[in-house]
Amino acid sequence: MKPENKMTLSFLSKSSNEAFARAAVAAFVAQLDPTLEEINDIKTAVSEAVTNAIVHGYGSSDGIVTIIGLLFDDHSIKVSISDTGKGIKDIEKARQPLYSDSEDIDRAGMGFTVMEAFMDTVNIISDVGEGTTVELIKTLQKHYN
């Protein structure tokens, strides 16, 4: 399916950019007139994926996080969040609730669980040493006024 609209956003992997990234995606998706709940779901899932890229993908090193947003005619959206960081060794393990490879005791290990709960589909494409792309897909409700 050909997207009706597309945007690309690249930024440095600084935690101060997390708020900017989810707000930018929310503003782009607003064209489809989503409900408040849908916007919150998307913001939360994007925030989780961007945080993963910054904390796990790049860790203490600096890198670029790239977000591609696609809007489709059928009211579905696809948001891809990519890093060129260290990649994920075991994707199935990373998806498990409460699993975290971070040494930070405050990481809850809930990122992918939250993404899966708030989006329709979550695809993870990752190669060790190459980086990770997370695809978030959701079909929004149609409003007939």
Add this chain to the structure above:
Amino acid sequence: MEIELNIHRNTLVIRLSGELDHHVAKQVRLMIERTLPGRNIKNLIFDFSDLTFMDSSGIGMIIGRYKLMKSIGGNVALVCKNLQLKRLVEMSGLTKLITMYTDVNHAISEVTTA
């Protein structure tokens, strides 16, 4: 994001407004770490009444502080009104560990000990 700290006897109330993510959680943790020493604080109340957004970094931050307060025989409570926040908190299983209140004064009177 605004962070406001208030002490009621042995309870520290952390009132956050705005959005709580990984970036902000780091700052909140640091502020709590600076405030705790020498004040005989046993309990923490996270007052999220004015929080408009939270992701799982907020859950991680609360669990981390819960472990810390439990280790000194204290307690942690959460004040939360926003439905999106409540959904995330319930999904995380956090409600099995800590009590959720809708009113901060109620939380203070329940949690604070002499």
